[in-house]
Structures are given as C-alpha cells and as structure tokens.
Amino acid sequence: MASAYPSPPVNHITRSFTELAATVRDTGLLRRAPLFYALYGVALTLALGGVVTGFVLLGDSWFQLLIAAALGLVLTQVAFLGHEASHRAVLSTGPANDRLGRALSTVVVGISHQWWMTKHTRHHANPNKRGADPDIDKDTISFVEEDAAQARGVIRWITRRQGWLFFPLLTLEGLNLHYRSIVSLITQGSRRQRWTELPAIALHFGLYLIPVFAYLPLGMAFAFVGVQMAVFGVYMGASFAPNHKGMALVPADARLDFLSKQVLTSRNIRGGWTMNILMGGLNYQIEHHLFPNMARPHLAHARAIVREHCRSIDMPYTETSLLESYSIVIAYLNRVGLAARDPFDCPERVAMGR
Numbered sequence: 001m002a003s004a005y006p007s008p009p010v011n012h013i014t015r016s017f018t019e020l021a022a023t024v025r026d027t028g029l030l031r032r033a034p035l036f037y038a039l040y041g042v043a044l045t046l047a048l049g050g051v052v053t054g055f056v057l058l059g060d061s062w063f064q065l066l067i068a069a070a071l072g073l074v075l076t077q078v079a080f081l082g083h084e085a086s087h088r089a090v091l092s093t094g095p096a097n098d099r100l101g102r103a104l105s106t107v108v109v110g111i112s113h114q115w116w117m118t119k120h121t122r123h124h125a126n127p128n129k130r131g132a133d134p135d136i137d138k139d140t141i142s143f144v145e146e147d148a149a150q151a152r153g154v155i156r157w158i159t160r161r162q163g164w165l166f167f168p169l170l171t172l173e174g175l176n177l178h179y180r181s182i183v184s185l186i187t188q189g190s191r192r193q194r195w196t197e198l199p200a201i202a203l204h205f206g207l208y209l210i211p212v213f214a215y216l217p218l219g220m221a222f223a224f225v226g227v228q229m230a231v232f233g234v235y236m237g238a239s240f241a242p243n244h245k246g247m248a249l250v251p252a253d254a255r256l257d258f259l260s261k262q263v264l265t266s267r268n269i270r271g272g273w274t275m276n277i278l279m280g281g282l283n284y285q286i287e288h289h290l291f292p293n294m295a296r297p298h299l300a301h302a303r304a305i306v307r308e309h310c311r312s313i314d315m316p317y318t319e320t321s322l323l324e325s326y327s328i329v330i331a332y333l334n335r336v337g338l339a340a341r342d343p344f345d346c347p348e349r350v351a352m353g354r
Contacts, residue, residue: 036297060217106197123135141158145338163334244285267319271321
C-alpha cells in the first residue's frame with residue numbers, strides 16, 4: 001500500500017558527500033598515523049632542545065635574537081601539533097588526544113586550550129558565515145564591509161589600509177593570542193578549566209620568561225621576547241590566513257549542506273610535503289574541513305579523491321600557490337577596507353592609498 005505522505009526531496013549534494021565519505025573511509029584514509037606523529041614529536045623535542053642549548057651557549061649576545069626567532073618557529077610547529085590533537089587526529093582515543101592538545105597548548109605554547117577549542121569548533125561548524133564564524137568577527141582587521149564602515153579613529157585609518165598592513169600587524173598577533181585566550185579563560189571558562197589551565201599557562205611563562213630575564217641584559221631580554229612573539233604571530237597568521245580569507249562569505253540566514261559550505265569557503269595551497277610540514281597540514285584546508293580528524297599524512301591522498309568528486313558534481317575546488325593566496329588576501333582586505341573611507345575623500349587620493 002502506498003504511503004499517504006510524499007517522500008521528502010532527495011538532497012543530491014548531501015547524498016554525494018555520504019558517498020565521498022564512504023570512499024575515503026573504505027580507502028583507509030581515516031586510520032591513525034602513529035609513526036609519523038612519533039617522529040614529528042621527536043623532531044620538535046630535539047628542535048626545542050636545540051633552541052635551549054643555543055640560548056645557554058650564546059649567553060650575553062645579540063645573536064640571541066636568532067634563537068628567539070627559532071623559538072617562535074618551533075612554538076608555531078608545536079601549536080600545529082596541538083591543533084591536530086585537538087581534532088583527535090594524533091592518538092588513538094579522544095581523551096588521550098584531549099590531554100595531549102591541552103598540554104601542548106597551555107604548557108608549551110602558553111594559550112588556553114578551552115578558548116581555542118570553543119573558537120575553532122565554531123569556525124569549523126560555519127566557516128566564513130556572518131555572525132557565526134568567530135574568525136571573521138570584527139577586530140583590528142575587518143573582514144566584512146559592514147564592520148569596516150563602523151570603524152572610527154585610529155582603527156578607521158588602519159582599516160582603510162588593512163590589506164597592506166595585514167602582515168605588519170601580524171607581528172602583534174602572538175601577544176593578541178595570549179591575551180585573548182587568557183582573558184576568555186578567566187571570564188568564560190568553567191571553574192575546572194580555570195584551575196586546570198591557568199597554572200599550566202603560568203608554568204609556560206615561568207619556564208620561558210624567568211631564564212630570559214635572569215640571564216640576559218634587560219634590553220636584550222625585551223628584544224628577545226619581542227622577536228619571538230613577532231615571529232610566532234606572523235607564522236601563525238601567515239599559515240591560517242590563506243585558508244578562508246577572500247573566499248565566499250555565507251549570509252547569516254543561509255542554509256548550506258555540509259559539503260558546499262566546507263568546500264566553497266576553503267582554499268588549498270599547492271606545495272606537496274614541504275608545504276605540508278611548513279603549514280602543519282593547513283595547506284589541505286578543504287580536506288581538513290571535510291575530515292577534521294584525518295591524520296596529516298593522509299590529506300594528500302584524500303585531496304585526489306575530493307578533487308575528483310568535486311569535478312564530478314561540478315563544484316568549484318580552489319587551490320593556489322602560497323604567494324597567490326597572499327595576493328588574494330591582501331586584495332580582499334583592501335577591498336573591504338574601502339568601506340571605511342571618508343565619503344568626501346577624493347577618489348584619486350583613495351585609490352593611491354593616501
């Protein structure tokens with residue numbers, strides 16, 4: 001007997017993602033990669049040990065600023081590993097990944113794991129969606145024209161030139177990440193999270209700042225911290241910015257299927273294994289968003305499957321070089337920043353950025 005109710009319409013894009021996910025799973029790309037992460041962890045431990053050894057051997061020398069830069073690079077790589085652990089891509093169980101991610105984020109990097117997880121989970125759920133993705137919320141940089149138009153004072157001057165100022169401003173992003181994560185932990189974290197993470201972050205800064213200020217002259221110590229924070233901020237920002245900035249923005253009231261909202265708002269970066277290590281797997285942003293718990297070594301293989309799948313359903317799949325992505329980001333931010341211009345400005349003067 002036929003049903004009295006009509007069958008719901010079939011969402012072919014949703015069904016196609018189900019087929020894609022089954023292919024990826026059946027290919028074995030969701031399995032863990034313990035050997036890779038073991039070697040990666042050893043390499044980071046040796047690199048951090050090398051930085052500490054260099055710091056001790058150099059003593060009172062301005063060559064310490066090279067050590068500071070190296071420390072910024074190593075801590076960013078540790079943050080990448082913490083990011084993967086937070087997605088439960090490193091170890092075999094969720095709780096073990098959570099413990100690893102929290103330890104790396106708080107003790108080694110000095111950033112609240114709770115803050116990062118809350119912010120990053122919201123981003124993954126709704127990338128580039130207005131009012132839902134915290135990564136495009138109004139800050140010193142405006143990512144949507146409405147925010148740029150509301151800028152005032154010094155921020156307005158920055159916003160009008162924000163594309164060109166983006167990378168210089170990233171030198172302050174390290175301080176911003178530490179500050180925002182700690183403030184968020186204090187004001188929004190649970191009692192348990194505060195008691196767990198604040199001492200761990202304090203331990204990080206104690207292990208870092210006490211030796212620096214105890215063994216280096218005061219001016220050199222401040223320079224050391226400044227260089228380390230600048231390198232950390234630029235490296236972090238330069239690795240995360242190419243992924244979504246300048247891609248499609250999703251209206252606040254739009255409803256997209258999972259495959260469309262992840263693929264159409266994300267951008268991959270070409271470069272193979274070199275880029276995979278340099279960017280901590282973020283170069284395969286499309287695959288990372290579709291399968292966030294996929295281990296880094298499998299992302300390149302998943303790319304071939306996902307790209308062919310997108311071609312078969314006529315869905316755009318964006319992939320550029322790193323330099324091209326930076327050019328796109330700068331042009332996009334400058335275009336958004338035009339909303340902050342004075343309506344009585346001379347158009348020629350605005351076009352020349354003066």
